[in-house]
Amino acid sequence: MPAPARHFIQEIIDEDLKTGKFGGRVHTRFPPEPNGYLHIGHAKSICLNFGLAAEYGGKCNLRFDDTNPVKEDIEYINAIMEDVRWLGFQWDGLYYASDYFEQLYQWAEQLIRAGKAYVCDLTPEQVAEYRGDLKGGKESPYRNRSIEENLDLFRRMRAGEFPDGSRTLRAKIDMNSPNFNLRDPVMYRILHAEHPHVGNKWCIYPMYDWAHGQSDSIEGITHSICTLEFENHRPLYDWFLDALGIYHPRQIEFARLNLTYTVLSKRRLVELVTEGHVKGWDDPRMPTIAGIRRRGYTPEAIRQFCKDIGVAKFNSVIDISRLENCVRDDLNRRAPRVMGVLRPLKVVIDNYPEGQVEEFDAVNNPEDASAGTRKVPFSKVLYIEQEDFRESPPKDYFRLAPGREVRLRYAYFIKCVGMTKDEKTGAVTELHCTYDPATRGGNAPDNRKVKATLHWVSAAHALKAEVRLYDYLFTKPDPDDVPEGQDYRANLNPQSLVTLTDCRLEPSLAAAKPGDRFQFERLGYFCVDPDSKPGALVFNRTVTLRDTWAKIESAQKKK
């Protein structure tokens, strides 16, 4: 039995444990900025950080990296906590970088006193200009102020004496460093803004680089795991900690998640919401945790997905079908089966007695014998799926057609003997069939076979419902694949939501509550939407079942 594969971060931790680098501790953290909703990419990070802590018997904190009050909001703080919990994780400590602002301020004075930080009066444009280009930058004229003047100015910045943007506190490092992050990075900027967590206590706010490492240090984090784009920041992370002479965690970078047919940047997710391309952060088409949850995904499926895709430093793009496979796999085992007809086609069983009703036993879950059975009513007038009948069936189509016999699941074999059509459009509006009483329950005593088994509902007993069919938000695997001059919005899928309002479901669904998940046999997995009410059910399609016929059919069309 080969040892299970370990990713590079586990190997680093193993090594640190062996050398006793952190006294045998493992302490991670998930550090979101509360400026948006969490998405599936964050789930990867959450599973990684909390998963590592669990695996090594360590701890994992949830810390809000709330250093930019103009973008942050209490709504996001609450949503993030809900999402982390929903994913199945419990943090050891709940912290806010903003609770460290006083300590951070004291440390800033320490650096000033050490001659390693200075107050700079350059405008934002000048700072950019002085930072220079690939060849090098030039030093700020304010770089060599005296310690006393710096201290005085910095205290007055804190006291609110200066307007936004007029001054900054910068670290004195190296204006010619090939790493731009070391060209005297800004530590504090003046921002007279109310903060969602600490209110109006501050008018100077620390930059990410100045806050993050020290926050990790305060919390005793051992392994500070972040995404690849922060690799360039690690020298600065290390520089601040060393300059301060405080406990020094280890920053490790991994590749963030990319998925086909969607976007995962916060900026774009905000745009989708604010520009009305979706109905909100929890729109089931969104790759947000809230959207995916509403769509009907399970936390187990998401965790399995995060495990499957692995952790590495290669910038990969994961095919979204991998995510879909995970939810199918999970729901296949757990979701109760029911019958529901999305696009109803009326079927009259000519030789079935008027007014008669029979009840058939239906298996709730073939993957789980303990799920038991339920009764499904059958009568003379039924609905089947429009897709399940073709007047002239193409090759390899083996559902219902004139003269053909199929099985109605759990009920009878029926044969199509006629149809009524709309005189104007020619569309088939009603089917006439006969049933074979000898096939009661679904098997023929003479052992004859049928090639198809259809789902159905009894017209008189069916529940009417709305069903929302979701498809990918974008029409191309890479939403950025656009003609010159256009952007990802050009690839928005106009069919990403199709609402069906005339669906018919078996009566056992009458008591279904928001969040309940089912497999509609032969169609897919569906979940009751929060908009649903007794008597006015609303379902979201989580994902279709694997559909071999659809594949055959689209291959035929291509020919």
Added chain:
RNA sequence: UGGGGAUUGGUGUAACGGUAGCACGACUGACUCUGGAUCAGUUAGUCUAGGUUCGAAUCCUAGAUCCCCAGCCA
């Protein structure tokens, strides 16, 4: 033109100088009262060129390609 990373089947991911493996997909077939599920099989890969070595995905040299960095965002 500077710096930091990366590169293994279609997509991900292992192999840590010694048989290139696994998962997903795709394709066959079996089975099936879901064209679902399940089972069996097939397919297909080390970025390039040199070198070291009995032996290289792995080490060395040169090159190619891709990603990130010049916010008072994170």
